[in-house]
Amino acid sequence: MNAPVLIDTIGLGQLIKLLQKKGYQVMGPTVRDEAIVYDTLDSINDLPQGWTDEQEAGHYRIKKRDDNAYFGYVVGPHSWKKYLHPPRRRLWRAEQKDGEVDIIPESAESTRFAFLGVRSCELHAITIQDEVFIKGPHVDNDYRLRRENALIIAVNCTQSAPTCFCVSMNTGPKAESGYDLVLTEILENNIHHFLVQAGSEKGLELLGELDPRPAKESDISKAEKGIEQAAQQMSRSMKTDGIKELLFENLEHPRWDEVAERCLSCANCTMVCPTCFCSTVEDVTDITGDHAERWQRWDSCFTMDFSYLHGGSVRSSTKSRYRQWMTHKLASWIDQFGSSGCVGCGRCVTWCPVGIDITEEVRAIENAGSKTSTPSQGGKE
Amino acid sequence: MNFSEPDPMVPQPYKVRQIWQETHDTFSLDLEPKGPSLHSEFAPGQFNMLYAFGVGEVPISISACSKNGDGWIHTIRDVGTVTHALHQLREGDTIGLRGPFGSAWPIDESKGSDVVIMAGGIGLAPLRPALYALMESRKNFGDIALLYGARKPEDLLYTDEFESWRGKYGVQVRVTVDNADRTWSGNVGVVTTMIPRVNFDPLQTVAMICGPEIMMRYAVLELRQNGVSEENIYVTMERNMKCAVGFCGHCQFGPAFICKDGPVFRYDRVKPLFSLREV
Known part of the structure; x- marks a missing residue:
């Protein structure tokens, strides 16, 4: 909708200030507890400048980069769902008086978030x-209110982690739509720039206040090269053609038993997954018994309670719970919502304590017949 | 998006108009809306989420419309914490209600056909409004049969209505129990054994089944063997349910959300998962 422009690191700092001035709570990546997480940003200094992440199945470390990139990491354990669909939220209160x-009802959330680094x-x-x-x-x-109020500043990936497979899922690495602004970081010979493009009226308006300079053809091609590099680096993949039929036809495949032997049913994958949306409710009362509340909190299909039905759990085995998660994510999601539930971010692979790799599990079922396979690293080609 | 619509997650206050015992462990609640403008429309097969103050919420199917049309009757088995709390309610008490939710029995689709209703235990509760709807426009349907099974004679629901269903509306009511002592003079055996004892044209029959999954599985098998087509068999599914509106993910059954795509399903649409364990 407009020509790309260029800002420098001062411009990025100004962007954060500008958003705050406009009443946004700016949320973005920052280093905490030896991970790059999403939290409130006070200034550009909170960004994980000079840090990157090292990821593999069941492995995550942050380490220093040899440059000063602000967005030189991939993705961490957090996703933006914690702001749009909070982990814990009161739904309503009830008072009992004279029968x-x-x-x-809880008044709907009115915080205006600006997400930086999506x-x-x-x-x-x-x-x-x-x-x-x-x-x-x-x-x-x-959710609707939080979503409508949110301003989204995407940042294109110029590198990928070994756990990434967005190319297979058709979800990256280049941000195509759904943002107000998109940045691509260009860092070359100590010259630090961001190629910026607006994706909405709101974004265009912001850009106007930043005083950017026009981007040259060479800037644009540098940015494109960076994104291309991220795509090239991607070593994991998943075949999505006919995946729904593949999984539905193999609900009794022996591979489910094998993965269940490794799966701890810990729910990590569902907590870090940016699309997993399941929740439960808790009803609580105070000591007088006259005030009651209902809270909603994230839940996971890996817990026993999840499928509890008069007297027992429908999915009592780990096998059935893993099967539910994976077939939902990759197959029944398509029937329910018209797309896969997987975006290829690789979080479930990284944060699985035993390194179960969803791409490897799909491949194992695809290669029906060969019932033996070696765990670990199998998702890499 | 409709902003004027109440939040589907927030219960509305309803008053207990009446509560009565149906069997030794099952009772009915007649609930009337406390707000002035609340509607009482529902389709047979739909359910409400009932909230017992401070205890929790459970999905309960509507077993009838209230007499004056301003509210709903729910038949509930006292089995868990919330249903036990609901059992303690007295006339005039207030509870929370959300609903009605879910899909319905194919009443209109059954016009011109014979109808076979098969119920197990409390499974008769969500089928009773379907029976009422069939009887209300009786001439639109052919033979109607109700095959009802329970564990013991004392578990049978709505027995005082059977005579009117038989006599006034010509419904073939066949009742059977799994176990009984010598005071029981009726049938003993599983509900599927009743199928040959009623009249219906298998090629022109819609079947509606609600009961434990195992009972429904055999009922489908038997009906199929009698020549009823898969597209004319309807079953209900049950899963853990928290939100009733498709947000919480608990009630998934393969691609279906029981809360919004069910609880009533056409058999051929759930068939691939119907006999799988732990789905």
């Missing part, structure tokens, strides 16, 4: 959760 019950796979993840919470017959008003 009467008064139910008071990766292409994450833009897709947000769109996927939109399908769940606002595009169906019922609307989650709290």
Whole structure:
């Protein structure tokens, strides 16, 4: 919708200030607890400048880069869903008085978030959760409001982690839509720039206040080269053609038993997944018994409780829970919401304590017949 | 997006108009809306989420419309914490209600056909409004049969209505139990054994089944063997349910959300998963 422009690191700092001035709470990547997580940014100094992440199945470390890149990492354990679909939220309160019950809905969240550093796979993840919470017959008003108020500043990936497979999922590495602004970091011979393009009126307006300079053809090609590099680096892949039929036809494949022997049913994959949306509710009362509340919190299909039905769990084995998660993510999601539930961000691979790799599991079922396979690293080609 | 619509996650206050015992462990709640403008429309097969103050919420199917049309009757088995709390309610108490939710029995689609209803235990509760709807426009349907099974005679629901269903509406009501003592003079055996004892044209029959999964599995098998087509068999599924509106993910059954795509399903659409364990 407009020509790309260039800002420098001062411009990036100004962008954060400008957003704050406009009343946004700016959320973005920062180093905490030896990981790059998303949190409130006070200034450009909170960004993980000079840091990168090292990822493999069951492995995550941050380490120093030999340059000063601000966005020289891939993705960490957090995703933006923690702001749009919070891990814990009160739904309503109820008061009991003289036999009467008064139910008071929680007022919907009105914080205006600006997300800085949204990766292409994450833009897709947000769109996927939109399908769940606002595009169906019922609307989650709290989500809708948070979503509508949010400003999204995407940052193109110029490197990928060995756990990434967005190219297979058609979700990256280049941000194509769904952002207000998109940045590509260009770092060359100590010259530090960001190629910026607006994706919405709001983004265009912001750009106007930043005083950027026009980008040259060479800047654009440098940015493109960076994104191309991220795609080239990608070593994991997943075949998505006919994946729904493949999984539905193999619900009793012996591979489910094999993966269940390794799976700890810990729910890490569902917590770090940017699209997993399941939740449960907790009803609580105070000591007088007259005040009650209902809280919603993230839940996982890996817990026993999840499928509890009068007297027992429907999915009592780890096998059935892993199968539920993976077939939902890659197959039934397509029937439910019109797309895969996987964006290829690789978080579930990285944060699995035993290194179970979803791409490897798909491949194992695909190669039906060969029932033996070696775990670890198998997802790499 | 409709902003004027109430938040589907927030219950509305309803008053207990009446509560009565149906069997030794099952009771019915007649609930009336406390708000003035709340509607009482529902389709047979749909359910409400009932909230017992401070205890929790459970999905309960609507077993009838209230007498004056302003509310709903729910038949509930006292089996868990929340249903036990609901059992303690007294007339005039207030509870929370969300709904109605879910899909319905194919009443309109059954016009011109024979209808076979098969229920196991409390499975008769969500089928009763379907029976009422069939009887209300009785002439639109051919033979109607109700095959009802329970574990013991004392578990049978709505027995005082059977005579009117038989006599006034010509419904073939066949009842059977798994176990009984000598005071029981009726049938003993599984509900599928009743199928040959009622009249229906298998090629022109819609079947509606609600009961434990194992009972439904055999019922489908038997109906199929009698020549009823898969597209004319409807079953209900049950799974853990928290939100009832497709947000919480708990009630998934393959690609279906029981809360919004079910609980009533056409058999051929759930067939691939129907006999799999732990889905």
